[in-house]
Amino acid sequence: MKATYHKHILKFKRASGTSRGILKTKETWYIVIKDGNKTGIGECGILRGLSFDDRPDYEERLRWTCANIQKGPEMLWEELKEFPSIQFGVEMAFLSLEAQDPFVLFPSEFTQHKDAIAINGLVWMGDEVFMKEQIEQKLEAGFDCIKMKIGAIDFDKELALLRFIRKHYDASKITVRVDANGGFAFAKAREVLKELATLEIHSIEQPIAVGQWEEMKRLCEETPTPIALDEELIGVMDVIKKRELLQIIRPQYIILKPSFVGGYQGSEEWIDQAEALGIGWWITSALESNIGLNAIAQWTYDLKAKGPQGLGTGSLFTNNIQAPLEVRKGALHYNNQLDWDFNTDTLCL
Incomplete structure (x- = not known):
């Protein structure tokens, strides 16, 4: 070997x-x-x-x-x-x-092209015009869950974009998640959480920077908008520490990126601890190529993960590995009629 x-x-x-x-x-x-x-x-x-x-x-x-x-x-x-x-x-x-097929790690109805994985449509940060353009594209493409990154432009402008979605689609039609990437101070985060609740936002990822367990705990206790931990999980590799973090902060959700938390085993340790405390979870890719995205998607389906997952990043790159993964109408499909293009002998990348 x-x-x-x-x-x-x-x-x-x-x-x-x-x-x-x-x-x-x-x-x-x-x-x-x-x-x-x-x-x-x-x-x-x-x-x-x-x-x-x-x-x-x-x-x-x-x-x-x-x-x-x-x-x-x-x-x-x-x-x-x-x-x-x-x-x-x-x-x-x-x-x-x-595996019998090196690209089919978890055989299932997903890899047989009989079922698909619901995913969120990701709206990247940018100016107001660009972000609105992305929102309209995602809605036209059939996504019923939008994830918008916030904290780049004035929050009032970001709120206006969220109101634009809600003006046309209520919460029963379109689920909206936001991701702050730790961008708000504690006092500002409390205001943001209240504003988001008026728009029936599903959840906010990492409203404040990592390492502020007591402040995050307070936010999670009083928030009218559910909070999901993301970056907070990075670097916490010991199972006892994982349990301690979740027991103290008690978030409504955690978000798992296998590349950041130790792959399948590390992620499943988090899932076990979260479920024991009644904390929800979903899976997100971390800008891997289609090789990693494929491995995450098949495992996610195998886990029977609930709700839209964060697996729509395969089309972002000009030089991704050609793969059978396709996004259609807000879902990720494995079209097994298409081929992989990955030459392990030459790896001319």
Whole structure:
């Protein structure tokens, strides 16, 4: 058994705005395992400035992982606790290696093209005109759940955009989620939560910055708009710490990005703790290429995740891996009549 890793710079079709700045490219790495005539493929993706494993020795750890691939997925997962995205890539690659089809990790009605996964339509930050244009496109494309990133422009303008949606579609027709990426101060967040409640917003992700457990707890206790933790989960790798965080803050929801929280195993630890406390959850990709998105989507379907998931990012890049994943009428489909285009021998990326 031998493993290699290969870097790929994903290029955005259009620069995408977040509360941390404008994204034009995104780094990712593929782990390829070969064992006889079988091949397994996994993806290790980070977001600079956000991922717990965004550190100078990242590629050095990838080299170590490939050199020690014989240790197997369980032992490697334990030894890669500080590198959650590599944990996920290793899990993915071994499942791919063992599968009959290296791209079908969790066979189901989803991979047989008999069922689909409901997803939210993502509206990126930008000026008012651009954001309104995206909202209209998502609604015309048949999405019944819109997720809008907020905190980039004046909040009154963002409220106006949310009112625009509600003017045409009430909460029974269109679910609206917002994502603040920790962009508000505590006092401002309390005002924002009240304003959002008047518009029947489903939830707000990470209204204040991470690490303020007591302040976040207060917000979750008194909020009229449900709160979902996202960035707050990053870097919390110990199960006891996960339980402690959820017991103290008691959010209404948590959002799981496998590349950020230790892959399938790390995510399922969070799910177990959340469900024990009656906390809801959903799954979101973290701008992976179609290799990682495919692995997340199949697992999400296997989990029987409820409600729209955050898996609509596959069409953002000019140089993504060609895959059978398609978004139609607000849902992600696996069209098994289409082929993958991923040459593991040359990896001309």
